[in-house]
Amino acid sequence: MFHQVGIHRDDQHCQCFLWNNGHSGATPQVYVMQVMTFGASCSPSCAQFVKNTNAKRFAREFPVAVNAIVHDHYVDDMLSSVETEREAIELAMNVREIHAQGGFELRGWRSNSKNVQAALSEQEVDEKNLNVISQFSTEKVLGMWWNSSNDTFTFKLPTKPGEDLLSGRCVPTKREVVRVLSIFDPLGLLANVLMYLKILIQEVWRSGIGWDDAITSTQLEKWRTWLGVIEKVETVSVPRCYRLTTSSSMQTDVQLHIFVDARVNGTAAVAYLRFEENDRIECAFVAAKTRVAPNKLTSIPRLELQAAVIGVRLARTVVESHRININKRLFWTDARDVLCWLHSDHRRFSPFVGFRVAEILENTELPEWRWVPTKLNPADDRTKWQRIPNLSPNSRWIRGQQFIWEKQTEWPEMPTHIGTTLEQKHSVGLHCSSASVIDCEKFSTWMRLLRHTAWLKRYIRNLKAKRDGAPLSLGELTQEELLAAESYLHRIAQESVYLEEIAVLTKAINYDDAYKYRLPKSSPIYQLSPYLDNFDVLRMRGRTGACEFTEPGASCPIILPRNHHVTELIVRSVHWRYHHLNHETVVNELQQKYRIPKLRRVCYKIRVTCQTCKNRLARPDAPFMADLPPARLAAFTRPFSYTGVDYFGPIAVHIEIAHSLNTDSCILALRNFMALRGTPLELFSDQGTNFVGADRELKEAYQRIDQNLLFKEFTTSNTKWSFIPPGSPHMGGS
Template structure:
């Protein structure tokens, strides 16, 4: 390997120190010379692993033939040596850029990916890693490293070799990731082995130790979701495992550039032709289990929902049945739980609840004929054991064909049992935390529980959702009233608020005009004074306030808002009051005896006392307003 500093690429050259006669094929090499030639090739990154794998396989065949170190190789092996020598001179064509990218700069938004391809054959297995950088529509891919190994001398199955290839692929990808100065966003692994994908995606403990240990290592260093399938024809690593065709070593070869679809979006990547996630390859032999299953099969106290408890118990019962099927070589059950399995689990849990509280009744009802002591709490219910060995109550509607088994003979449950609590809670949640009488009625269609209403109320009181629905807000304490509202022994309208309402339509001649009402409120006595403003200008406001002063006296303090929240539905009023010349208004009104205070914006809590009076005035005006359009005189009179 050589580093060409002019082009910043990695290339390969034949050293003149090598035996030219040997590399030209003029004489047969010995076993020692084949090994020396192989070890003299410096390829730390494995960039020409597709070339060296053939020489490694040839050396292994020489070893199998039992040839001594200084003996020449026989004729059939010499033909393979000559075939390898024909490809060796083309190694100088390899030009691999030392930089993985040339036009793309890593920045926020740049997608960085690492793609590892693995493959195996009868003679060896290999892994090759490519980098991919994507920035908007620009995509650059480059080979990073590769690694190939020959198969062991002992015969190993192809699936196991494919798994070994996956192991060295994950190791190589981790080594590259730890060596880079930047982080890879995604790491994909590609294999053409269906068995490897099934081993990785299923419980690896079901398979042999050889598979389980290696899959465990793969899962520790990679993500299952990033293992993908690729066909053999599109798997680049296939070129480093068998020489079905002469390898290409050019800079634009398939080995250097990677598959063409790698430069496309994810939707154009190869898809998986199979959906099954199970394989019989390397499956462990039949295991005999001698295990006593307690009743119940799960810890009831660890569950807070009845449905989850039933499904967990059904899963355990299925597992026990599968263990027994393994002994009798019967077919295992897989897939979603069936209704029959859920019913069996539910019956088992109910029997456990009954056995905890009614153990003596169980023993008495199991005798022939069944007898029950009169001191028993179930004596008046006329209990009996059904076909599922559950205690039921003998009812009086057994002849009704339309009633269910639960309605004719309800199952007896103890009132203070945890399972009874879970069942009542399940019905309570099924009816969305309401219709409590309906919940009790539906429970009685299947179960008989002593003091069911009491248990139902207890479930409701412990339910967090019901607590939230019943919760009432705690209003905060009211703040202190301002001094203007508490100014006793002062003249009315000493502290006055000004507010507008309207507009009101009046008739002037043959046209209609708008008028606005000016509400002046005494903050201490809540008395009101009404004036009419012909316009929303500052001069009209000044005139209205002067009329007010002439009749009520000069106030000590006038309060108003800033004209942004008079009437929420009248946009014209808002715009006009925002444009009002407030400086002119203050100049006309404010005197040594009168102070004008503007409230801060967006403070509705500071003007509630007079906003409520605006509503009262408007409501009364609408009631006494005549049907025809008002005139200025009538409006002033009102």
């Protein structure tokens, strides 16, 4: 197949090789492969892409054949199944035609129908015989032996181990026992036989012997017991076709039955398909899965639950890999503990049980789970070997349990009581009450809290001294007492958040094993390398302790939680010390002694809540401006219909020179304005109050203007004179 796929000319240089044409000593020449080569990692995927791309060109003309090429091919092998001989011949011819269009040729056809075999073999000349044994009807298909004459799967013993090893005449080594397990059984048809060998290999592995050491006498006895069964493997015959009496019509009810079981040595799950059409019922073996128990001892209920998980995964694989429309799924188990866990709240159980129950309920429904007695469970044949397994085609392992061949009324009924307390979480109620001697929340300043704590500690110390007859501490507080109170408050703040970290570090000190008792990486202070000082205060380990120019605590600052009240009081005290200013200076001073997460955010919070800072930064709110007068909003009127009068306003539309500030000059200026601009409808003036800031002479001169004379002169039937309120220049237009 690979040599039928050409390589683009630009990519052929990746397949260069040297060749001397068989002449020894000759200088080899450089050649390139123009097609895909065997052994290249990209060849399988590229060949599949080319094969599928060629097939998709005929998706409209041959949809069934294209689907068979895309989904029923494994590299260059095709395995497909249809209902009738005519469909098989038509499918094969169409697939052959599509492949021929891409340069591929399908040969070596095999079928369980003689008519189909004859029709497909007529055009083949010099047919490649894929048989490795003398019988023509038995052929190896994808690693499994298929007898096309009776349409069954069979098995052949491996020839590599040798006759002496399989006959039991010699004692095998660990390597030879493992090599025998190379029997290819992807569907689990021989799972009831190979499971015993898996358990034996696990036992040999736990014994600790070397790869080339002989197994023990006990293991040899089990080995020979297994050899007595493996001889009959070649007689095993499993039908390939699921249905013989029922049809593939929509009226046929198809059910998938999964049986699960577990023992101390391993778990097992086996799947059967059940077909029911009218009064005809037939069942067929589909697949099986086994797994040995872990080396660590596990309880039987847990193994039963693990077997249920394997059964759910097996059912999902069977449904996804079949084109058969399965109407219903049923899961059978003989473990009442599993049924109880499924019908209970899985959050009440241990994590091992809870997670697996959650996976089961995510992929199945509760009504799909049924109970079956141990004697009626075919999966029980795989988990224990109390007797030699039955390998005949009529065994319950191949044929299925008898009750699934009967009506549903004959199936085992669910037990009435399936309760259990296994794996249930046991919670113990513990009430712990702790009352602090000092309530830090009642203090608003750090110094008041510090001195109050120091006085209280002196009081307690004096009580003990009085009891013991020792001298009492009197007078003002000393520096040592204030430092002790400060360390006590630091510990209160740290224990409220970092209690687990303090407990781990305390164990490391008491047991002198810092490597064993280390903080988990999930701790918020893990990267700070914390440690406890002589006062049991949590500090960050620094590297500048030998520097002579730093403060004693700057190298190893005290770790404080950001949201504790003690931390807020300390930050507020430094904020007050710097008179509510110099924010970065406050941060720098705090970093000289403390390690507070997100310190700048804490400082910002203090500034925002500080009343002094609020007062200092407060700004009066500007009053809202009143609505504009109607004259300012008049539209569709002649310019200067509404005129504001002022002397040297900041903005003037019409400027008229007044020779003096008396009334006559004002009247003359207004008459000149009217002669040029027309008579206005309304005049606005500010009564002189807008001259704030001018000299006194200007104000006194303006006051000499006769306001009444102006009002009388210019107030007519067409013109109105209005005086604006004081302090409102916007009403006059200035």
